[in-house]
Amino acid sequence: MNSTTQITTDEAKRISKRLLNHWKHKFEVAETEAYSKIFMPTATVTLTSREQSLDVMIENQQDNVEHLEQVVIDHLNRMAQQEFIVEWQHH
Template sequence: MKSNTTIQTDDAKRIAKRLLNHWKHKFEVAETDEQFSIFMPDATVILRPHIDGLIVELETTQEDGAHLQHVIVEHLNRMAQREFMVEWQHQA
């Protein structure tokens, strides 16, 4: 399953970096100038910061990724110290 969402924020790079640092003790991570990647056992999360938002891409082998989507958003909320309203788009 693949899904993505865009979070409206002026702090995208800082939030993505905080989440990467938070999860690097549990999962393999990678960082480039354009994106932050988190490699979980059954999913990959890509964070792409832009000037006015953070694009979040999720690819998972789970049949239903809703729980993982929720976990990602909850962690991003914590890293940003605010609540984001998020709507995920699903891809075939």
């Protein structure tokens, strides 16, 4: 099951970069001009920086996505040093 959300922020690139640097010691990561990817054992997290938002997509191989969604948003909150309230869409 895939999950997506959009975080309203004008610091998307900085937050994305911080999370990538934080997790690159634990997971394989990839970065392009358009997006950043974090390859976890059972999921791939894609962060796409926009001018006014950060788009987050979790491609999860397991049905229980709520835990991973919470882990990702908790880490993004820490990297941004603020609390984002998000609503996940499931596909």
